[in-house]
Structure formats: structure tokens, C-alpha cells
Amino acid sequence: MIGRPDPRRTRRLKDSIPGLQSMLGRLPTVRTAPVEDRLVPWAGLEGLLLYILPLPLLPGAIVELAVGRLDTFLADSMGFALLMAGGWLTRRGIRAARAEQQVRFVRLQRWPLKSLGGALTAIGAGVTAHLAVGHGIPISLAFAGIAALGFHLAYGFEPLGRPRPFDIGDERARQVANALGEAEARLLDVERSATAMTNPELKSRVRRISAQGRAILDQIAERPTDLFRARKFLNVYLEGVQQVAEGYARAHRQADSQELEQSFRNVLVTVEEVFEEQRQRLIKTDLMDLDVQIEVLKKQLQREGIA
Amino acid sequence: MSELRPPSTPPSPRRPLALRMLGMLLLVWSVGLVSCQALFVL
Numbered sequence: 001m002i003g004r005p006d007p008r009r010t011r012r013l014k015d016s017i018p019g020l021q022s023m024l025g026r027l028p029t030v031r032t033a034p035v036e037d038r039l040v041p042w043a044g045l046e047g048l049l050l051y052i053l054p055l056p057l058l059p060g061a062i063v064e065l066a067v068g069r070l071d072t073f074l075a076d077s078m079g080f081a082l083l084m085a086g087g088w089l090t091r092r093g094i095r096a097a098r099a100e101q102q103v104r105f106v107r108l109q110r111w112p113l114k115s116l117g118g119a120l121t122a123i124g125a126g127v128t129a130h131l132a133v134g135h136g137i138p139i140s141l142a143f144a145g146i147a148a149l150g151f152h153l154a155y156g157f158e159p160l161g162r163p164r165p166f167d168i169g170d171e172r173a174r175q176v177a178n179a180l181g182e183a184e185a186r187l188l189d190v191e192r193s194a195t196a197m198t199n200p201e202l203k204s205r206v207r208r209i210s211a212q213g214r215a216i217l218d219q220i221a222e223r224p225t226d227l228f229r230a231r232k233f234l235n236v237y238l239e240g241v242q243q244v245a246e247g248y249a250r251a252h253r254q255a256d257s258q259e260l261e262q263s264f265r266n267v268l269v270t271v272e273e274v275f276e277e278q279r280q281r282l283i284k285t286d287l288m289d290l291d292v293q294i295e296v297l298k299k300q301l302q303r304e305g306i307a
Numbered sequence: 308m309s310e311l312r313p314p315s316t317p318p319s320p321r322r323p324l325a326l327r328m329l330g331m332l333l334l335v336w337s338v339g340l341v342s343c344q345a346l347f348v349l
Binding site for chain 1: 322326327329330331332333334335336337338339340341342343344345348
């Protein structure tokens with residue numbers, strides 16, 4: 001399990017990469033907006049309609065309360081709450097679905113948020129039609145049905161029984177899946193930091209490092225026993241890169257310093273080398289295993305008098 | 308330990324813009340209409 005990195009090993013990383021120590025000392029980590037909101041500029045707007053449509057219910061409820069009609073005040077309030085909750089769940093569902101397209105190992109929220117949001121929207125429309133406006137049950141059901149159909153066309157209900165991200169049969173496989181998920185979350189943070197950088201060279205370096213990192217995770221997923229060999233990479237280097245990239249992205253927004261840029265560049269160059277080395281080491285292990293297998297096969301063939 | 312291969316997550320198919328617009332129109336017609344009715348049925 002990767003968990004928190006061993007501070008002694010992190011100290012070694014800080015010593016081994018020039019400039020990392022001073023950057024980490026200068027820049028504490030912070031969490032920023034979700035990655036998907038940064039990657040797609042209009043992502044924050046989808047589903048807003050569901051917040052706007054119930055708005056007339058709010059002044060309605062206030063006026064009902066002012067004139068002392070508690071039943072219609074409660075009906076308006078209930079409709080408003082249901083519809084707003086539906087909008088909120090839908091927007092969270094949309095965001096989760098978008099994030100899911102970028103990740104392979106992170107285990108995401110498995111609740112069908114968008115479908116729940118759609119159900120609340122339909123129920124909210126029906127309840128408002130029946131209790132707040134006074135329509136009969138058939139007409140209220142028609143309003144709920146039209147709302148559900150509209151929701152399905154505009155945002156889509158999620159299919160039931162979505163696949164689990166991993167086939168995690170045993171405890172060790174689950175550990176590997178968790179470690180990969182945590183490592184991927186760090187890479188997502190790194191990618192998010194890259195979107196905030198203005199220097200195209202540094203941005204592309206960070207993106208290249210992230211792609212290298214993903215390639216290593218893919219390799220570990222193909223052969224989970226590699227996890228134990230790649231533990232240092234997961235524990236120390238990814239965490240270091242994440243901190244430095246986040247710190248740089250934040251610091252250069254506040255002050256553009258050539259010195260900071262250069263030390264960040266030095267860090268990135270070293271990290272790129274380390275990542276490539278790590279990847280090669282995993283590939284070499286693969287080749288060594290293949291050599292052993294070929295040797296075993298040769299001996300078997302000789303023993304059986306075929307070769 | 309066998310290979311851990313998560314199912315790839317293809318981007319969810321997006322409906323054509325016309326259908327999405329129709330969906331929004333239906334939402335306006337149902338949710339928006341009942342909200343406005345509730346406001347004017349005071």
C-alpha cells in the first residue's frame with residue numbers, strides 16, 4: 001500500500017534532485033478546483049438549467065408564507081427542494097462521468113448520481129404540479145413523465161449495473177488496485193497543475209512526465225508483482241512531482257521568477273530521467289523473465305530429445 | 308497474481324445537439340411551467 005511516504009525516503013529524493021528541497025520548502029501543497037473543470041472550460045455550465053427552472057417557486061413560497069397559506073408554502077418549498085436537489089445530484093453526476101473518462105485506476109463514486117438527479121427532477125415536477133398548482137394526479141404524472149423524458153434527452157440516465165473498475169478477487173489484487181488508484185490520483189493532480197502553467201516548455205515537460213507515469217502504472221497493472229519493485233516510484237517520486245508541480249503552478253501565478261523557472265526545469269529533467277529509468281527497469285525485468293522462460297523451455301526440449 | 312486490467316472507459320456517447328435541445332425544451336415545458344404556474348396561482 002502506498003499510504004504516506006516514508007519521510008526518510010522523501011528526504012533522500014529532496015537531496016537527490018537539485019532545487020527540489022528549496023521549492024518544497026517554499027511552497028506548501030494546496031488543493032484546487034477539480035481537474036475536469038480546468039480541462040474543459042465550459043464544464044461548469046452543464047446542468048445549470050436545472051437550477052434556473054425551479055427559481056419561480058422561491059418567491060412563490062415567500063409570498064404564500066406572507067399571506068399565511070402554510071399548505072401551499074410547504075408545497076412550493078418541497079417542490080423547490082426536490083428540484084434543486086435533483087439539479088445538484090445531476091451536476092455532480094456529470095462531473096463524475098467526465099472525470100471517469102480520464103482515469104483508469106482511481107475508484108470513483110459508484111452511485112448513479114445523474115439518474116438519482118433525474119428521478120428527483122421528475123418527482124419534483126410531479127409534486128409541484130399536484131401540491132403547489134393543484135393539478136390532478138394524471139396531469140401531475142404527465143408533468144413528471146415529460147420532465148423525465150426531457151432529462152433523459154438532455155443529460156441521459158446512466159445505464160444500470162455499471163462494471164466495476166477492477167476484477168479484484170483477492171486481497172493482494174485489491175492492494176495493487178488501491179495503490180494504482182492513489183498513484184493515478186497524484187498524476188491527475190500533476191496534470192491539473194500543468195493546465196495552470198503558462199510556459200509551454202514546462203507545461204509539455206510536465207505532461208510528458210505524467211504520460212511516463214501512466215505508462216509505468218499500465219505496466220504495473222499488466223504485472224502486479226512489479227508493484228513491489230516500483231514501490232519507491234509510487235511512494236517517493238510521484239509525491240515529489242505532485243508537490244513540486246502544484247507548488248510551481250501556484251507560485252508562478254503570484255510572481256514570475258526566472259530563478260524559480262530554472263530550478264523547476266532542473267527538477268523536471270531529473271524526474272523525467274528517473275521515470276524513464278524506472279520504466280526501463282520494469283521492461284528489463286520482463287525481458288529477464290522471458291530469458292529464464294526460454295532457458296527452461298530449451299532444457300525441457302533437450303531433455304525430451306527434441307532439440 | 309494475474310493481470311489487473313480495468314475495463315477501458317470509453318467516453319459516454321453524447322446525443323445529437325438537436326435531441327439535447329429538445330430535452331431541455333421539455334424540461335422548460337414541464338419544470339419551468341409548473342414553477343411559473345405555482346408562482347401565479349397565488
